[in-house]
Amino acid sequence: MKPLVKKMLTAVLCASTLTAPLFLSGCSFSKIANGVQQGAQKASQKDIQVFNQYIEAVGNFNSGTVRFGYAINPSIQKLREGQHLSSFMAPKFDSLQQKLQAAKDAGIPYDDMKEPLDNVLAVLKDIVPVANELDTYYQTNSYQADNYAKEQQLGPKYVQLYDQFYAAYNQLDAVIHKHNTENQQEQLKELKDSGKKNAAAAQEVHLRLTALLDSFEEGKQIDVNAANQELQGIMDVSSSITSPDYNSAKNHLNTTIGRIRTFLGDQTADHYNDMIESYNSFIGSVNRLDMNKLDK
Structure with missing residues (x-):
């Protein structure tokens, strides 16, 4: 069998029969199956509504990463190999940062989300300006004027941060995936019982x-x-x-x-x-x- 592309589904979420349902989707790059601490508390109605914000942030990021993978993947691969680029695309790190921060400001519904969430936000703080600077650099064709000098400066830094981001993000994605599935299974039982x-x-x-x-x-x-x-x-x-x-x-x-x-x-x-x-x-x-x- 040929090797699979390393992506993981973020499952749909139906928040509750008492609120407007929210179903979201998408894919990240790997699955963390172990080392996830069980959440200590049962989600309240407010927790579910807050949790939907995280599902939306992660779902949109994952889905966009898959949709534009044809441009994102060659960019990171060529930089990793030290090849020159003439165009560049990164995942929507800035949008993810804004949405995750807004979700955090609204609350953190599960205790085991706190550490991976903080880790992701910390890396996003570093990678967003680098990705934005590289995007502007190639959009304006500045690489032609400086003979790829800024690429040689920022490329390795971006690759390092990119790897750090996914090491953290995959853990957050896995925790969200776990709680999302638990919520769905609970709702399925409620729907059957009713x-x-x-x-x-x-x-x-x-x-x-x-x-x-x-x-x-x-x-x-x-x-x-x-x-x-x-x-x-x-x-x-x-x-x-x-x-x-x-x-x-x-x-x-x-x-x-x-x-x-x-x-x-x-x-x-x-x-x-x-x-x-x-x-x-x-x-x-x-x-x-x-x-x-x-x-x-």
């Missing part, structure tokens, strides 16, 4: 699809037969949803499943990225739903 069959089925689809794609990141050989069986199970659950309000999401889901099967048949980086983009589009369609109307 007899909301369509909403419960929609939530089950999100959970199972995310778990399946997440399992591709473990560095293990994929059991293609088992994955295809799970895809069929997900489609069966989706088919049980009778509300026409879910039709658009269902169409996006079918496209995503098709691209997952393409990836399973030929596990290339391009097919992986196509699969993730489709997954994000599916989540975007779910984000436009009012889940509370699915059973009316």
Whole structure:
């Protein structure tokens, strides 16, 4: 099997049946499976609303990084190899910094988010001005005037900070992913207990699809037969949803499943990225739903 692109899903979040649901998506660069301390407290309604801000910040950053990976990845790779650039693109570090700081100002809903959040914000404080300076440098073609002098000065610094950022960010992403999944599982139980069959089925689809794609990141050989069986199970659950309000999401889901099967048949980086983009589009369609109307 060809090596997978190192990205991890940030699962969807449905905040609560008592608040407007928020579903977000995206991908980061690696999965931290170990060393995550369990959160000590159960999320309150206010905690969930604050947590949505973190989900939005991370989801938008991850999704944008995947969408513009065609330009971001060559930039960091060439700088890492000491090659000259004529154009440059970095992940949206500045936007992430603003949104994470705003979320922190609103509160930190889980104790085990505090340290990784502070670590990410600390690196962002350093990398944002460097990334912005490099962006201006190439946008204005200044590399032609100074014969790449500033690139030689800032390039190695950017690479070092880039690696430091993802070492910290992957830990924050993993903690958010963990709590996000816990919240979804709790909500799924609530929906089932309250007899909301369509909403419960929609939530089950999100959970199972995310778990399946997440399992591709473990560095293990994929059991293609088992994955295809799970895809069929997900489609069966989706088919049980009778509300026409879910039709658009269902169409996006079918496209995503098709691209997952393409990836399973030929596990290339391009097919992986196509699969993730489709997954994000599916989540975007779910984000436009009012889940509370699915059973009316």
